[in-house]
Amino acid sequence: MSLKEKMINGYRHVAYTSKSPDADEMIQKSADFYKQLDSRRSVRHFSDREVPEEVIRNIIKTAGTAPSGAHKQPWKFCAVSNIELKQKIREAAEKEEEENYNSRMSERWLRDLAPLGTDTNKDFLEIAPWLIVVFKQAYEVDAEGTKNNNYYVNESVGIACGMLISAIHNAGLVTLTHTPSPMNFLAKLLDRPENERAFLLLPVGYAAKEAYVPDIHRKELNEICDFYK
Numbered sequence: 001m002s003l004k005e006k007m008i009n010g011y012r013h014v015a016y017t018s019k020s021p022d023a024d025e026m027i028q029k030s031a032d033f034y035k036q037l038d039s040r041r042s043v044r045h046f047s048d049r050e051v052p053e054e055v056i057r058n059i060i061k062t063a064g065t066a067p068s069g070a071h072k073q074p075w076k077f078c079a080v081s082n083i084e085l086k087q088k089i090r091e092a093a094e095k096e097e098e099e100n101y102n103s104r105m106s107e108r109w110l111r112d113l114a115p116l117g118t119d120t121n122k123d124f125l126e127i128a129p130w131l132i133v134v135f136k137q138a139y140e141v142d143a144e145g146t147k148n149n150n151y152y153v154n155e156s157v158g159i160a161c162g163m164l165i166s167a168i169h170n171a172g173l174v175t176l177t178h179t180p181s182p183m184n185f186l187a188k189l190l191d192r193p194e195n196e197r198a199f200l201l202l203p204v205g206y207a208a209k210e211a212y213v214p215d216i217h218r219k220e221l222n223e224i225c226d227f228y229k
């Protein structure tokens, strides 16, 4: 089978093929997908039950399908299951959080977090079988050693993280977006190159047998969307 192709700006392009579902099928599929993602919750109570590496590989491959500025794919995902490393990450994260909760965060911030039940204890960093540490690549270094900035790095890596979170949920696992600020200890502990900055830390695993989530609700469509028809 020969693929249809065409040169654009001197670069080879290949025909994009997609199924065109009819309206009813699209309505059903979009509603089902919404329902599936609406059942996702940020979970802080993890089981230590093992998760196969194959699952982690698949969800990271899914995140890697995200669009990115000039297709630079400015991300790196570190998948950590090593017990000593997880211990070290927990220890360093809790140290930062002690500072955050006890002095860096404002009264208003602490009040806003109170309904979520967060605190300085980050036991999930040790209990969850996997930690995925997402790094953004601020720049690339070319063959001559020149640093070239990537484009729309935060947007690109943010989108990839959204897809990662969706993939984790789709696999039947849970996560939460953990941002122990400042996060530079992660680059040190994982011995990352100079162009990488920690972006997000996601523990991944099964929810604990007894796991609780805050009784909070999402905004309605009319609160998050204005139509211009």
Ligand code: IYR
Pocket (backbone or CB within 6 Å): 097, 100, 113, 116, 118, 119, 120, 178, 179, 180, 181
């Ligand atoms: N990084 C802290 C505090 C925290 C901040 C926000 I904004 C949250 O939505 C949740 C937590 C922590 O992880 O506890």
